Amino acid sequence: MLALDQLLDELAPYVRRLCARIAPAAADDATQEALLAIFRGLPSLHAPEAIMTWVRSVTVRTAMRLVREPDQEIAAGPTPADGCVPSFEGLADIDDALARLPPSQRTVLVLRTREGLSEQEIATVLGIPAGTVKSRLHRARATFREMWES
Amino acid sequence: MNDAVAPENIDPIDPIDRLAILAAALPGAVVRQRQITAPFDDVWRVIADMEQATPRYEPSVAHVRVIERHGELLRLLVEDSAGHEEPMEAKLRSGWCLMQSATIVIAFAARPLGSQTLLAHLEHLRVQTPVPSEKRSSYRRAAEAKIDQELETIERLAAQGGK
Numbered sequence: 001m002l003a004l005d006q007l008l009d010e011l012a013p014y015v016r017r018l019c020a021r022i023a024p025a026a027a028d029d030a031t032q033e034a035l036l037a038i039f040r041g042l043p044s045l046h047a048p049e050a051i052m053t054w055v056r057s058v059t060v061r062t063a064m065r066l067v068r069e070p071d072q073e074i075a076a077g078p079t080p081a082d083g084c085v086p087s088f089e090g091l092a093d094i095d096d097a098l099a100r101l102p103p104s105q106r107t108v109l110v111l112r113t114r115e116g117l118s119e120q121e122i123a124t125v126l127g128i129p130a131g132t133v134k135s136r137l138h139r140a141r142a143t144f145r146e147m148w149e150s
Numbered sequence: 151m152n153d154a155v156a157p158e159n160i161d162p163i164d165p166i167d168r169l170a171i172l173a174a175a176l177p178g179a180v181v182r183q184r185q186i187t188a189p190f191d192d193v194w195r196v197i198a199d200m201e202q203a204t205p206r207y208e209p210s211v212a213h214v215r216v217i218e219r220h221g222e223l224l225r226l227l228v229e230d231s232a233g234h235e236e237p238m239e240a241k242l243r244s245g246w247c248l249m250q251s252a253t254i255v256i257a258f259a260a261r262p263l264g265s266q267t268l269l270a271h272l273e274h275l276r277v278q279t280p281v282p283s284e285k286r287s288s289y290r291r292a293a294e295a296k297i298d299q300e301l302e303t304i305e306r307l308a309a310q311g312g313k
Contacts, residue, residue: 001255001274002239004172005248012163032167039175 015059021110022063024099034062057125067103097147105140165245165259169270176274180293183270184301188308190262196307197247197258207303253277271297
């Protein structure tokens with residue numbers, strides 16, 4: 001249990017950072033739900049050497065689910081729904097710009113640029129075709145570029 | 151641009167949330183919580199006073215001795231009511247206490263709730279005795295009742311200033 005306590009100290013900052021980037025308006029809830037899912041799954045983890053890959057996958061899926069199914073309180077936050085045109089007014093920094101992207105574009109961009117995943121790895125994490133990852137990345141980069149140049 | 155896991159950059163996790171997360175990794179762990187009508191500092195004084203307070207709220211414990219202390223980490227010798235002595239390791243800081251031996255894990259988590267305190271308590275037997283499925287719910291209810299009783303006693307001790 002002391003080892004689990006230490007593992008939690010080591011994983012929590014990473015999980016929180018990833019949740020804050022993918023689900024900025026629901027970062028606290030996503031962090032807690034992801035850590036609960038991770039620790040619930042630990043006893044049945046068959047490949048301990050792959051723990052970080054698995055932690056990333058659980059975290060991304062949890063954060064994506066909370067972005068897609070926001071409750072009223074979370075819906076009041078700044079996260080735009082897919083298909084909405086992000087507002088570029090008062091852009092503060094890169095994280096601010098990321099937060100204004102539609103969730104599906106933001107997630108692939110975070111996984112590609114912040115996590116260093118290949119398009120195929122992103123497809124595996126999200127359970128979508130690699131072609132979809134490629135097109136979302138293309139749209140995300142275009143939107144992001146437009147924000148910085150505006 | 152990868153973000154390495156940086157232990158020195160630990161985000162604080164609310165102790166009650168931490169207890170729920172760790173309990174998720176311990177099938178069979180029993181967790182109960184209680185809103186204690188005493189300020190956080192008074193409640194935590196009881197939990198942190200392992201040598202004096204533990205035998206007063208945990209009926210199976212006769213004596214606790216802290217034999218080593220390095221920052222948050224402690225080594226304890228715990229004697230049960232039958233006279234059997236068992237070493238335990240513990241981690242203790244404000245709002246968070248975790249103790250483990252070869253046979254049991256015990257944890258307390260607390261956070262202030264205005265002038266009161268939310269206190270959660272976990273107990274987990276590391277060596278699980280097989281229990282027939284028809285008796286599992288009654289065993290669990292008994293374990294929950296035991297923890298509820300301990301939380302009530304802790305509330306009384308906190309109200310008395312640990313006396």
